[in-house]
Amino acid sequence: MAKKLLFWLSLCSLISIAQAQVIHQERSLYRNILVEDNDDLRCLKFNVRSTKTQQSCFLKSQPEQLVFNYTKLLMASLLVMPEPKHILIIGLGGGTMSNTLAQLYPQSQIDNVEIDQAVIKVAREYFEFFENDNVKTYNQDGRIYIKRALLKKQQYDWIILDAFNGDYIPEHLMTKEFLQEAKALLSKDGVISANTFSLSELYAHESATYKAVFGDFYQVNNQDNANRIIIVNRNGFAVNSLNKNNIKQLNSTLLKYGVDIYSLYNKIYFTGIEQNWPKSTRLLTDQFSPVNLLNTQ
């Protein structure tokens, strides 16, 4: 029995070696970090070697192509805002979002915030994450960064919240108080886009909290791997806030990143029209945020 198991295990590992090769592995303060090569595809993974925990992928031959669906979904935000001059990204991953936005808006200032120094290092070494005078990285907890930025009276046109991985959600980055702080950091027409989940009991709590802080929001879902992007602004969107005027131009700029803005336009939906969570849902606050417990239920 044990022999048989061992045989299958070794066979499985042989197959996975043939498919993907781990080129870098390290244990940081927060997680295990793996970099895997699978022919042209290079992926950053946290914790386990499964596709579920992929954080960031890119094609070595076409680094500008956005491989991950959710990074493409994030681009739907461009339908509701003017060109962002100051961008804040919470959660670096492989740095693909930062790289893409730096190409799209070379004049804009991009601040990346990542809690894990090891992730920053891996992004630089294996994912061609680049920094310059306009693109900066801060090794800090996202909530502290935002609180300090508020004290310095900074403002951002686009805040991208991308700090959640499948295994563990920082509970203090989902609460009403946190969202209020992030909201206060927005410029007048600024937008927050959050990459988050659409499964589990957490969905209702998170949605209710966003609605309480921002009003009605836009959402783009990715049915396959249970991701969704929540898009909010300072005052809550009115119906038909989508800007169709520059969609043609957006389409031609985004095509080379593998983003189909027309399909995003069709997929995006507005909670002002359809709200799919119970009205009485309890809000997530600094006092009540058992988000990891809710996410498993």
Next chain:
Amino acid sequence: MTIQKQGFPNTFIYLLAFTSGFCIMGIELLGGRILAPFFGSSVHIWGSIITVFMLSLSLGYLFGGKLSTRSASLAIYGTIFLFAAIALLPIALSSQWLMEGIFITVEDSRYGSLLASMALFFIPTVILGMLSPYSVRLLVKNSNESGQVAGKLYFISTLGSALGTITTSFYLVLWFDINIIIFGFTTALASLGLLAILVSKTKGLHQMEQTHG
């Protein structure tokens, strides 16, 4: 007759020790949650919290042991519980402005979280720590059994800590606001403390009746 009379306070003291163990770890666990909005959830948050709890428990043991040499009584024991309950209240009532002040003055979140942990948890944990040696003093009747009594007490209070940890992290945070949980701990400690004082008073009356009779 005497065995029965002794039996009640002993079980009672073990129950109190259990509750203090339960509350200590429940609060330590909530500490991470309380500090996170201002100091993040990096690993040094837990460094700060555990350091402060260990430091204050160690001092509490020292002070509690010292205090137990001066005419130890159930009434003083109950009073310590009352003080512990009161000392916990600022965690719920004043933590926001305290942490805000520290956040603004201390840039480095390691020392910020250490300072905030000190401000919030040091005093209540010192007081809660005093209860362990004091319980030993109340329970030990002769030196021969002292080791066994101390062992049993550590067993019960540490079991309380284990249960406090799992109950808080698995269930309480899922049902209640952090402040409600703190108030729950406060109420439990205060009512047990009052009960201890009450028991010692009635015992005192009883003894007085006996001597007068």
